[in-house]
Amino acid sequence: MREIKFNHVTFKYPNSQKILIDDQSFTLPTNKWISIVGHNGSGKSTIMRLLNGLLQPNKGQITIDNLVVNEQNLEEVHKLVGMVFQNPENQFVGSTVAEDVAFGLENYNVAPEEMPMIIKQALATVGMTKYENSLISDLSGGQKQRIAIAGVLAVRPQIIVLDEATSMLDPMGRESIMKLLRKLHDDGHYTIIMITHDLNEAELADHVLVLEQGKVLANGITEEVLSNSKLLKELQLAPATGEQIREKLISVGISVPDKYLKTEEMVRWLKQKLN
Amino acid sequence: MSNMVIFGSYVPLSSPIHRLDARTKLILCIWYVISVFFANHLWPALWVSLVLLAVLIMSRVPLKMYWAGLKPFLIVILITVCLQVLFSSGGQMYWHFGWISVTSDGIKNAFLIFYRFTVIITASTVLTATTPTLQLASAFSWLIYPLKWLKVPVDKISLMLSIALRFVPMIMADIKVIMDAQRSRGMDFHQGNLITRLKHLLPVVIPLFVNSLQHSEDLAIAMEARGYSLDRQRTQYRQLRWRKGDNIALLLMLVVDVGICILNLI
Numbered sequence: 001m002r003e004i005k006f007n008h009v010t011f012k013y014p015n016s017q018k019i020l021i022d023d024q025s026f027t028l029p030t031n032k033w034i035s036i037v038g039h040n041g042s043g044k045s046t047i048m049r050l051l052n053g054l055l056q057p058n059k060g061q062i063t064i065d066n067l068v069v070n071e072q073n074l075e076e077v078h079k080l081v082g083m084v085f086q087n088p089e090n091q092f093v094g095s096t097v098a099e100d101v102a103f104g105l106e107n108y109n110v111a112p113e114e115m116p117m118i119i120k121q122a123l124a125t126v127g128m129t130k131y132e133n134s135l136i137s138d139l140s141g142g143q144k145q146r147i148a149i150a151g152v153l154a155v156r157p158q159i160i161v162l163d164e165a166t167s168m169l170d171p172m173g174r175e176s177i178m179k180l181l182r183k184l185h186d187d188g189h190y191t192i193i194m195i196t197h198d199l200n201e202a203e204l205a206d207h208v209l210v211l212e213q214g215k216v217l218a219n220g221i222t223e224e225v226l227s228n229s230k231l232l233k234e235l236q237l238a239p240a241t242g243e244q245i246r247e248k249l250i251s252v253g254i255s256v257p258d259k260y261l262k263t264e265e266m267v268r269w270l271k272q273k274l275n
Numbered sequence: 276m277s278n279m280v281i282f283g284s285y286v287p288l289s290s291p292i293h294r295l296d297a298r299t300k301l302i303l304c305i306w307y308v309i310s311v312f313f314a315n316h317l318w319p320a321l322w323v324s325l326v327l328l329a330v331l332i333m334s335r336v337p338l339k340m341y342w343a344g345l346k347p348f349l350i351v352i353l354i355t356v357c358l359q360v361l362f363s364s365g366g367q368m369y370w371h372f373g374w375i376s377v378t379s380d381g382i383k384n385a386f387l388i389f390y391r392f393t394v395i396i397t398a399s400t401v402l403t404a405t406t407p408t409l410q411l412a413s414a415f416s417w418l419i420y421p422l423k424w425l426k427v428p429v430d431k432i433s434l435m436l437s438i439a440l441r442f443v444p445m446i447m448a449d450i451k452v453i454m455d456a457q458r459s460r461g462m463d464f465h466q467g468n469l470i471t472r473l474k475h476l477l478p479v480v481i482p483l484f485v486n487s488l489q490h491s492e493d494l495a496i497a498m499e500a501r502g503y504s505l506d507r508q509r510t511q512y513r514q515l516r517w518r519k520g521d522n523i524a525l526l527l528m529l530v531v532d533v534g535i536c537i538l539n540l541i
Binding site for chain 2: 049085093096098104109152
């Protein structure tokens with residue numbers, strides 16, 4: 001897979017005047033970790049639902065390589081683009097972990113005798129093997145999201161979209177999901193697209209897309225986009241911790257590198273300075 | 276494990292009841308419910324209740340969990356029982372005031388209703404507590420399969436049923452959260468007469484309705500994103516398997532019915 005392309009895409013719901021995505025064209029790289037940031041109502045979730053084929057654009061075209069996302073290709077598109085949603089409670093069909101992971105496989109007519117192995121592999125990837133027969137209602141929020149990711153991985157997608165999938169989790173749950181995403185990213189088989197408000201999460205990505213009122217304001221490599229502090233301030237997005245430290249150090253007259261430092265890089269730089 | 280079994284909750288344990296095929300359990304549950312209506316006297320009713328108690332014990336689900344599951348229905352059962360006691364006629368009259376009276380037949384009918392409601396709800400809870408919802412849906416789909424010839428969308432109905440069952444615990448949890456939120460703002464659900472109490476429930480019902488709509492919309496989107504389509508054929512992860520134990524269970528139910536017939540004659 002080489003690229004995800006939005007070509008003059010416009011979307012509004014029927015019977016609504018509000019245009020949610022307004023004639024937008026952009027390209028996203030594949031096999032990368034991409035963050036999509038923006039305010040509530042900026043069109044982040046709409047963009048991803050268009051990519052998954054859950055919504056169809058009023059104008060324009062979305063392509064994943066040569067595959068056009070439209071109603072004729074929906075099965076292929078759903079298979080290619082897996083989605084994990086915000087509220088872990090509202091995305092499960094099965095009552096046990098194995099049953100729920102199997103739901104996608106059942107939908108794609110996978111033979112029942114092949115399913116146990118695929119389910120085991122998916123659960124092993126997300127570190128939830130021992131919960132195979134547990135009730136989903138007995139799991140924590142972070143564990144539920146990992147099961148949701150396992151359900152997506154089971155159908156072997158190439159793109160995994162997480163729609164604010166960590167926003168309802170406690171810090172531990174959030175960290176476990178971020179670690180898992182890092183692992184999946186390092187595997188190199190997936191394009192991970194994460195919708196988030198949190199720039200601490202966004203800066204972990206390779207690529208960032210900024211949306212506001214249905215328009216793409218920035219689209220590029222993470223350091224380039226997140227160093228545009230003027231844009232982020234206009235959008236009232238709180239900078240990531242590393243950038244906040246950098247701004248504080250500058251304000252008290254300490255000389256810091258004149259480039260965007262991710263939080264981890266800032267910690268390394270400070271450690272070096274203190275040594 | 277959750278500390279409460281409510282209708283729709285599955286409790287994953289290993290017991291002879293859990294091991295039965297979902298179809299057997301569904302047939303037995305329906306059969307048992309019908310049998311309950313033929314146990315109209317003390318001894319057959321006691322016999323039917325003892326059989327249920329044996330099944331509860333065999334299911335290995337703690338009895339206090341079944342009790343916790345029955346509790347939410349008790350208020351409805353008790354209201355029905357009271358109406359039956361006060362508004363039934365026939366038999367010896369013990370007390371009356373205008374058109375309200377307490378009679379021997381009224382009391383007998385009230386006991387009968389109490390017993391029927393209790394065992395039927397408990398038997399249904401055994402079914403849902405020992406059978407995963409998707410298996411239950413498959414069994415239901417199998418049971419109503421002949422309706423396919425009449426163009427009834429059997430698979431869709433069964434999936435709808437399984438999702439509805441899964442939503443029950445979620446809705447119960449929502450009710451608790453909404454009621455706690457209203458209580459924290461000074462609402463007293465136990466104050467006033469019946470009409471006032473019902474009015475107090477309105478601020479619970481409206482957000483509950485809105486939440487339920489949100490849950491169902493989110494789930495529908497998630498299902499579609501995971502490849503579910505109304506028009507597509509699906510395979511099934513859990514294959515239903517009929518074993519020797521299922522034949523034995525059905526035979527035992529026949530014995531229960533013979534017992535009811537004999538005890539009805541005493």
